[in-house]
Amino acid sequence: MVSNKFITPDGYTSDIAVFTITSESNGQYKPLKKNLKIMLIKRSDRDHEGKLNIEAGKWALPGGFVRSSETAIQAAERKLYEETGVSGLRIKHFGVYDSPGRDERGWILSNAHYVIANEEFLKSRKTTKHASDIQLFTIEDALELNLAFDHRQIIDDAIWFIKKDMALTTLAKHFLPKEFVLSELQGVLLTVLDDPSIKADAAFFRKAPTLPFLEAVTENGKLKKSNRYSKTPAQLYRFNDFQPITSVYSNKLKG
């Protein structure tokens, strides 16, 4: 029944869900309108050898086949750069998709990752793709598209993971500039999390400065402020290297 050769998959791909939070100006001295977005690419009609491409024309996660000389993470890095011009970001594995029949070409595994990019970083990238073939979508819009393969499921799962990581780790820092104002942090958190104690201004502004993974920025011995988003100068903060650990059995943050 079982052959004496190993049972070999027909392919191993690495796919990447690239998230960013876009900021729309809301007027001068106002906090920005923030929106969680995902970067998708339109599958071209033909591959790089000129052959008809599968799932052509559909929107899909960037990614592609892993080579035997690299890991899926390395492949993700390479494909991300080739397809979207993005590089240098922390790539995080979150799942494997291997249901029989998920790809009609055969038994093809997908190793799925997510990446958080801050908006400024994305703007500075260069890509060979036509701009219309690579776009940022809001999550709702993305999930309404006719997506290639099982990428809808993968995106769904990716969102669940970044929500979890946003709540449990200092993931928010990847969406923010090095130095930021509390209302920016609050905005980032609220695009992903729905937590009354983050929403409540007084509570958040009182709590945030005490968080062990945040520190006020100083300059020449004085607190550094910014009035990017308000007339009142607001204190700048940065993340430090503290890795908070929570537990359901006790509610003190540990490092």
Next chain:
Amino acid sequence: MVSNKFITPDGYTSDIAVFTITSESNGQYKPLKKNLKIMLIKRSDRDHEGKLNIEAGKWALPGGFVRSSETAIQAAERKLYEETGVSGLRIKHFGVYDSPGRDERGWILSNAHYVIANEEFLKSRKTTKHASDIQLFTIEDALELNLAFDHRQIIDDAIWFIKKDMALTTLAKHFLPKEFVLSELQGVLLTVLDDPSIKADAAFFRKAPTLPFLEAVTENGKLKKSNRYSKTPAQLYRFNDFQPITSVYSNKLKG
């Protein structure tokens, strides 16, 4: 450079780290000595076709090749049953191991999972293996063995994941009987976590009954007690379906 065939891996395996917490009696009416252990199997000299096996004689995680008609999770279930007699447990994915060169037979991917089994459950299993070829090791002992492939790394990572899940989810319930006494829960948590507020008896006994995912067991309208581990009858608790959610930005448990 790239062939027109897909780049195909030479194999796709599913490996499972099976954890349990063993309890040694410490004397009558005493809490038990608990220890986190991992189940490993000794790779046999020849495979089921009689051919020489790779990494023969070394200790390894249970697992094996995934078939094209199943997912890695299903393969994990199947191999776990075939190799160790364990079935019916929740299998959780935690990583993929795909470094070139990790398996000298070729380009072989490992999809890694963990499983939590409670000790009583493990005792009741049946297996075709010789008892000496399948054993429970403490974590320290396991990491000192000469393990097959990169299974040392996989075990290391698995431990990290169960620590995290033990702290952040109600994972502890899989190590416990349906109804348990607070000192049992405390014992389970302490085998994996090092948290002063769990260690401190008074604090733990006061806090635990208020946790939203625990409830006191009643019988005929009365609180159900047990004196399994103490002369004083102790209240029995069970986990309910509450899924606690924590956050580093606020320290109220949400569901």
Next chain:
DNA sequence: AGAATAGTGTCTGTTAGACACTATGTG
């Protein structure tokens, strides 16, 4: 002055942590 953002003052109720104390049952 008016408007908007960024905080702070203050009160109330809850909780963690420490430590001493009580409760229950065995031998």
Next chain:
DNA sequence: CACATAGTGTCTAACAGACACTATTCT
């Protein structure tokens, strides 16, 4: 009665949450 486990009483300091208040700056 001694002892071990399973809690509870009580105090203190800290903190969350609510709501009103002040501070700063631009127009």
